[in-house]
Amino acid sequence: MEGEVILSLQGVTKRFGSMEALSRVSLSLGRGQTLGLIGPNGSGKTTLINVVSGLLYADAGTLSFLGRRINGMSPHRRSHLGINRTFQIPHPFHGLTVRENVDIALLFGRKGRRTDMDQAAEDILKLTGLSDQSGQMASSLNTGQKKMLDLAKALATEPKVLLVDELAAGLNAAETDVVANLLNQVKKSVEGMVIVEHVMNFIRKVTEDVAVLDAGRVIFSGKFADAVSDPKVMEVYLGTKGSP
Numbered sequence: 001m002e003g004e005v006i007l008s009l010q011g012v013t014k015r016f017g018s019m020e021a022l023s024r025v026s027l028s029l030g031r032g033q034t035l036g037l038i039g040p041n042g043s044g045k046t047t048l049i050n051v052v053s054g055l056l057y058a059d060a061g062t063l064s065f066l067g068r069r070i071n072g073m074s075p076h077r078r079s080h081l082g083i084n085r086t087f088q089i090p091h092p093f094h095g096l097t098v099r100e101n102v103d104i105a106l107l108f109g110r111k112g113r114r115t116d117m118d119q120a121a122e123d124i125l126k127l128t129g130l131s132d133q134s135g136q137m138a139s140s141l142n143t144g145q146k147k148m149l150d151l152a153k154a155l156a157t158e159p160k161v162l163l164v165d166e167l168a169a170g171l172n173a174a175e176t177d178v179v180a181n182l183l184n185q186v187k188k189s190v191e192g193m194v195i196v197e198h199v200m201n202f203i204r205k206v207t208e209d210v211a212v213l214d215a216g217r218v219i220f221s222g223k224f225a226d227a228v229s230d231p232k233v234m235e236v237y238l239g240t241k242g243s244p
Helices: 045-053 075-081 096-111 117-127 143-156 171-191 230-238
Strands: 004-016 019-030 033-040 058-064 084-085 161-165 193-196 209-214 217-223
Touching: 004 193, 019 033, 019 045, 019 058, 019 117, 019 171, 019 193, 033 045, 033 171, 045 084, 045 161, 045 193, 058 161, 075 096, 084 171, 096 117, 096 143, 117 143, 143 161, 171 193, 209 230, 217 230
Parallel strands: 033 193, 033 209, 084 161, 161 193
Antiparallel strands: 004 019, 004 058, 209 217
């Protein structure tokens, strides 16, 4: 059902020693929703994605996916449930070709089911602009292409919720527009998406809904149009902590 909550975080806290990287974060993602997760560097965005995907475990709070508590669940089990992600710094299998990287992800996501794998791989490579690089070794790709391969691998697992961690970071304006258009296409194949960024200009091209983190806390949750006029958000971005 459109709008039904599929991913819920309630009071999620993550500590590294005495430092709270996340402090009682509560957020939800509805079916069919794309949520932009924004904030300055060090605000906790990637830590939150790591906690949702299972690379890190929350020290407090509850994470639920499709009504099921997933605290303590391993990353591969969360992936099989339908949560997958991209990384700021992609790490493909460098000794394999681009196509072989995607094939491995397809086999993992389908738990060995080989039905229509060839077509699925071709569709994913076409979507991510990697068809011409299919036979190349992953190690030969440039940074932008490796980011696209990272996205291709995530999509190959057939996620219900896709977590996108700064996919456009380090790209020029033209490349950023390509990524925004791509993510708008990807929305059609998933039930929900969380896009991590610190650049508001990019986020406004892919979603109307945003949550803003600062020092591990949610300081705003709502529409992008309201975020850009919110005093707390503007203090974070236009004060001493940087600029969008």
